[in-house]
Amino acid sequence: MDKNELKQFSVALRLVEGKDLGAALDIILPYVESHPYVPYSEDVKDIKENFRLMLHYMELGVEDDMRESMYNDMLDKLKGGIRNLRSDYRRRNVDFYKDAYSRASVKTNSFSEKAIRMQMEDFVSDLAMLQLESVEKRDKMADELYLSHYSFMQALFCHIVVSELWTEEQASAIGDIILSPTVDSGDAQVVVSAMMLSVMNNFDINKFRVLVRIYSEAKDEALKQKALIAWTLSVTDGVDSALQLQIMSPLLSRDDVVRDLLDLQKQMVFCMNAENDNDIIQRDIMPTLVKNSNLTSYRLGIEDNDQELRDILDPEADDRSMEEVENKFQKMIEMQKSGADIYFGGFSQMKRFSFFYSLPNWFFPFSLNHPELHRVKDSLKRNRFLTNLMATGPFCDSDKYSFALAVVSVIDKIPSDMIEMMNHGEMPKQQFISDEEMATPAYLRRRALQDLYRFYRLYRWHNQIYNPFDTDNVLFMACSLFDNTAVSEKRVELGNFLLSRREAILLSKLMPKLQFDGSVAGYLVKGGYYLEMSRDFVEAKECFMKAAYFSGDDIRALRGMAKAAFHSNDLKMAENAYRKLYTLEPDNKSYALHYAIVCSKMGDFEQAAKILYELDYKYPESSNVKRVLAWTLMGENKLEQAAKIYAKLLDSDTVGDMDLLNAGYCKWFMKDISGATTLFAEYCENLLKSRKDSSAPDYLSISNILDEDFINDGAMLNCFGITAVEMILIKRITYKLTRDK
Known part of the structure; x- marks a missing residue:
């Protein structure tokens, strides 16, 4: 596979979308001329000649009212030609497509719309007619029927995946077949999955159109949800944009569809995790x-x-x-x-059966009648426990096939008493999900997505095709085609979901698409992103300020503003926000404690102590309350009381490095230089160890650590008249203690 040649097709298509016919021809003609016998090469050469004539008559000054429409016709023809050339190239050079093409070619049947309808409808009627046969004949005839039909469906699946662009008539005919009540739902789902793979990798507006139609008209819920996934993941920026939007618009005006799209987007994020x-x-x-x-x-x-x-x-x-x-x-x-995919880890180890080497098998709804389960079908049907598990277990179809295939390899080795127990249905069972919930659109959609995710993670040639679960592709709701539609109004809710799950990369990709003017929710999401993920506290503060302004001091906005202001060292704003929060919810421990911290940092030790004494009474076991109280007591020059609290903290199981530093300050202010520097030395050594610095501490590393703390705590040091010279001497003594150990 020549990646440069594949890239030529993409570049040429982008130029066509930009309506630059001549530039697109310049890119694609070298390939056509070096491969003169490939299909559609003559079509491209015809377009080249017509374009040459158009330029020629333009140079002669000939007026032509049809020139613009002819130019657009040539663009459309070239676009289709390039896509079909790309399909042909892939069938001959890319393993994924070569394998699918060879599997499609095995079947000698015609894949005309008439032949497809006949095969799919005959299968349903033949299956029904089997009930008239004797029991002795029925099983054998059923096996033969399923073998023939699965063989056809596998070939049809691969044929659609590697197919060229469809005409509108072809697409309409296939849509009629899929929506026919005389066609098996499982077969219809297989065809929809094949169209999805085809459209995602070589966009075809007519396949896209029929997928949207199937979603709109399908009565079977499983088929409907697979069609939703198929057309949604096929939406593509910059390719037939106006037509895509025209086809989708009736759906995007419906609240239920927009809600389903948001749920689908969330479910895809769950799959990625x-x-x-x-x-x-x-x-x-x-x-x-x-x-x-x-x-x-x-x-x-x-x-x-x-x-x-x-x-x-x-x-x-x-x-x-x-x-x-x-x-x-x-x-x-x-x-x-x-929404978590709790079975992926276990079943991902069970996708090495030859069954999964066949592309279509990843997309067949689970059935014990699949020919590759022939050996174990009877054993599974006789086993009540396994039958119930396959029928009602909360697994996607791919995992059910994995389980069934695994049973094939061990069924003969299971002890007879265990088999008996399972046959009588006496194995313990857990009702993970109710029957009603398993029939809901959300559950069916999640199960289909899990099948799809396993395919894109585990199929042997998954990296040769477009992957909708890649980080760059997964946020379909950020697609520009959804701008100015009801879907865009749900982006803030999606952002809030991503923020709650700390999906920093995905949220950063959604950020440019969020609307903020007057939107409290939008500013909260943006502020949360800057605060929790990018750690840009100044930007976060601005967002939360706007959210507070538009909401009239919404408590979420105040909370974010307080935290962002605190981290950006805007103590005045932090004090104002925490005071409001404390006033609104005086029993909230977090608000009270942070308000006290800010008061203490601003030098209002009296107000801080008032709050902290009350908190210490309510929460006598809280180490964090005691830490802030000890610091505040130091600020009030109550060093003996502070020292007692620090002594208890240092002797507790919750002692932290900052306790060593602050207890050292307390001893320093009490003129206990030996005690202070001993604590400072231990503090510095712990920090160096946490940084995985195995070298012996030198003066520079000790000095850098303490310099940063002395600057941060400068207000407290100034309260006790600590001079720059004293700081230098303390650092030197601390270094001497670490060196002499």
Whole structure:
């Protein structure tokens, strides 16, 4: 595969979209002339000749009322020609397309619209007619029917994926077939998935049109949701933009569609976090399940392998273990309900079966009648537990195929008593999701997205095609085609979602698309991004100020403004914001504590102490309250009281490096130079260790650490008349202590 040649197609198409016919021809003609026998080369040469004639008559000064329409016609023809040339190139040079093309070519059947309809409708009627056959004949005839039909559907899928541009008539005919009640829903979903792959990788306005139509008219909810995913992920900036918008506009005016698009966008973000969710499960949940793996399931419930001994030593151990296991299972259930893909980690290891080497198999709805499950079908159907699991388990279709294929390899090795137990349906089961919820559009959409995500992460040639889950592609709601539509009005809500999940990269890509004029929610999202992610406290402060102005001091705006002002060292604004928050919610510990901190930093130690004494009374075990109180007491020159608090903090389990520094200040102000420098030395050593600096401390590193702190705490040092010379001497003594250790 020559990436430079592939790039030529993209560059030429961008020039066509920019209506520069001559420049596009200059790019694509060298390829056509070096490949004279490829399809559509003659079409491009015809366009070149017509363009030459147009230029010639223009130079002669000939007036032509049709010149502009002819020019646009040539642009449209060249655009289609380039896309078809690209399809041909991929079929011959790119592994993904070469494999699909070869699979499509295996089937000798015609893929005309008439032949497709006949095959798909005949399958449904033939399947129904099997019920008239004897039981002896029925199973064998069914196997033959499914084998033939799956073979056709696999070839059809690949044919559509590598197909050239469709005419409007072709697309309309396919739409009629897919929406026909005489066609199997699973087959219809397979065709929609194939069209999606085709459009995403070689945009075709007519395929796009029929996907939107299927979503609008489909009665089957699973088909409808796959069509929604298909046309949404196919929306492309800068390609037939006006036509795309014209096709989508009736849908984008509907509140239910806009809400579905927002939910779809959120679900895609959840999919992208599958690996992180798996890490959480492996770190926080699986150790508990493994630890309690000695609990074995029997007919009468849970029985411990060492029951008698455990009953003697710890009679309540079983109850605690079961409660712990149940809590961890509940955590997984809550993760799943919130949108997490909790099964990706386990099932991603089960995609190495040859089944998944075939592109179409990633997109078939799960069915035990798939020919590649022939060996295990009877065993699975006889097993009540496995049948229920396949029918109602909260897994996407791809994972169900993985599970079924895994069963093939181990079914003969499972002990007979376990098989019996499973056949009687006596295995313990957990109702992760209700039947009603499993039939909802949101669940069906999430399951389809999980199938798609696995394909783009695990298929052997996934990196050769456009990936809608890439960071640069995943935010379809940021697409310019959605500007000035109802979708753009949901971007602030999406931004708030990304902010809550700390998706810094994705939020940064959405930021230019957020509208802020008078929008409190917009300014809150923007302020949150600057505050929590980019750490631009000045910009964050400005955003929260505007949010507070437009909202009349909304508490979220005040909270953000207070935090941003504090971090940007605008103590006056921070004091004003925290005072308002404290007044609004005097029982809020965080507001009270931060208000006291700001008061203390501004030198209003009396007000700070008043708040802190009350907090210390309410929260006697709070180390943070005691830290601020000790600092405030120092400001009031109550050094003995401050020293007692610091002594307790240094002796506690929650002692921190800043406790060492501040306790050192206290001793310094009490003229205990030895005690102060000992604490400063320990503080500096801890900081150097945290920076993974294994070298012996030198004077410069000690000096730099303490200089920064002395500057930050200059107001307090000034209160006690500490001079620059004293600071230098303290640094020197501290260095001497670290050196002599």
